[in-house]
Amino acid sequence: MKQILIADDHEVVRSGLRAIIETRADWIVGGEAINGREAVALALKMKPDLAIVDYSMPVMNGLEVSRRIRLHHLQTEVLILTMHESEEILTEVLLAGVRGILLKSDARSHLTTAIEALLDHRPYFTSIVLERLLHDYQANKKNKSEILLSSREQSVVQLIAEGHTNKSVGEVLNLSVKTVETHRASAMRKLNISSTAELVRYAIRTKLIGP
Structure with missing residues (x-):
């Protein structure tokens, strides 16, 4: 049984994620957090296989939660949920060592696939995020080649x-x-x-x- 932690300050989002997760008999939501501090505390207590963490949360944002999880050497994979795919957010997420990013607008159709990948310790990025990363990489490569x-x-x-x-x-x-x-x-x-x-x-x- 794979244990999953959900961290989001909106109850409707947590309920929606839980409903999708619980369609799988081998997955269980072991805890829910409404802010970053609670998420870290629950992660340390539960040691879940996966933490689904909202990028924008009170007290401590999703990136800081991810950093704290890594700092404590937990084996927990992290999936960041975000409403935006800006270059700054993507860069910050990747530098924090997060290997999964999912736009909230894609959660209904891609959440299960994302969870499967991360539980198998494979990275997961939705197509729109991959396209943005590829675009930014190509732009940076072009700029560098010019100088x-x-x-x-x-x-x-x-x-x-x-x-x-x-x-x-x-x-x-x-x-x-x-x-x-x-x-x-x-x-x-x-x-x-x-x-x-x-x-x-x-x-x-x-x-x-x-x-």
């Missing part, structure tokens, strides 16, 4: 910062002077700098060369 230097650009910057001329950089890297100038210009454009002195400071700051 990160290629390995060849880093080599050129390092040698220039060490005092090499374009000609000697080309000799070291077996490149033409024109190619060196192209890499140098590209690096400076990405870094939004316009002088060799700034290039040197960048190289020192990023440990390409010593101070």
Whole structure:
């Protein structure tokens, strides 16, 4: 029998979750909490297999509940319920080590699947959350690719910062002077700098060369 804890400050939400959970003979709601502090106390007492925790709760929010559960090294999986899928909430939830997020609007159709996954120690995120995470990841990757230097650009910057001329950089890297100038210009454009002195400071700051 898998024991589940429900933590939400709205009775109608707790009742709805309980009704869905109790359709399964192998699941039981072992306790209900109306705020974060009660949720932590019940989790420590019950040591449930799963805690379904509302993101926004009085006294202590769902993320803090999750952190406290991890702090006490409980084996309890946590499923965060939230009304919103903002980037900030998703980031906070993931950083807190939570492996399950479910929008309240999806609870009726996805709760059972989410519980099954987490009880099997697999992560669960509804499709809209996964889409948001993928979008944010791709956006961040695009932004980073625009400012990160290629390995060849880093080599050129390092040698220039060490005092090499374009000609000697080309000799070291077996490149033409024109190619060196192209890499140098590209690096400076990405870094939004316009002088060799700034290039040197960048190289020192990023440990390409010593101070």
